[in-house]
Amino acid sequence: MSEKNRDGKRSARERMAAEREKQKSAEKRRRALIVGASVVCVLGLAAVIGVVAANSGKDDKSDAAAPVVTPSGATGKDGLAIPVGKDAAPSTLTVWEDFRCPACQAFEATYRPTVHELVDAGRLKVEYHLVTLIDGNMGGSGSRAAANAAACAQDAGKFSAYHDVLYENQPKETEDTFADNAKLVELAGKVDGLDTPAFRACVDKGTHDSWVTKSNAAFRSSGFNGTPTVLFNGKNIYADQSMTPAKLKQMVEAAAQG
Numbered sequence: 001m002s003e004k005n006r007d008g009k010r011s012a013r014e015r016m017a018a019e020r021e022k023q024k025s026a027e028k029r030r031r032a033l034i035v036g037a038s039v040v041c042v043l044g045l046a047a048v049i050g051v052v053a054a055n056s057g058k059d060d061k062s063d064a065a066a067p068v069v070t071p072s073g074a075t076g077k078d079g080l081a082i083p084v085g086k087d088a089a090p091s092t093l094t095v096w097e098d099f100r101c102p103a104c105q106a107f108e109a110t111y112r113p114t115v116h117e118l119v120d121a122g123r124l125k126v127e128y129h130l131v132t133l134i135d136g137n138m139g140g141s142g143s144r145a146a147a148n149a150a151a152c153a154q155d156a157g158k159f160s161a162y163h164d165v166l167y168e169n170q171p172k173e174t175e176d177t178f179a180d181n182a183k184l185v186e187l188a189g190k191v192d193g194l195d196t197p198a199f200r201a202c203v204d205k206g207t208h209d210s211w212v213t214k215s216n217a218a219f220r221s222s223g224f225n226g227t228p229t230v231l232f233n234g235k236n237i238y239a240d241q242s243m244t245p246a247k248l249k250q251m252v253e254a255a256a257q258g
Contacts, residue, residue, distance in 0.1 A: 083128075
């Protein structure tokens, strides 16, 4: 073999190795973004635990006298889960999330196409639990207001589409934009058929506020320490550093095959 050919093969190998390292680095940065954002949510909770307790107490107290109005079609213990997908799906993804949480938005941006694909194929059902972690961490009421609006969208059969719109338009964590009902109604205009008098009344009255507070209380008593918390058939997969959309898809397909 000539020296020129050897050099050519060596260069090709080096280019392939460099490309593999580039892909590994990109994947590592992606995971770091998601996990890092989650840590911010958790550390925020630890750093301002007094604020969390004070805010949570006020929420619980103000909602205590109001009846708990469960969104249409909610399931699970105390009707605290909003289901998306077919009941007969062989696998269930349980997601505890906060619409103000940047880690939740990062998870959604990365996994949403795969989750939608699996749900549409009847392979996966998702159960969403809505919490108000960031209201406690940063102050404000946008987490609860957005969760109430999402529950109102569930009443209209539009939860999944509105859920995605909220994350696509998530404000900065320090900005309580979702506390403005007018903003939540404006975003409803992005979902075909959602902006109706019934939806507006549900948002303005905070019809499901007490339900959101009850869901948040269930989160606090669950032992989970951050959002998002993602369980696949009961097993926490968000903490798995090797998890990717492709791996999730493989797990779902394996479960479907029994």
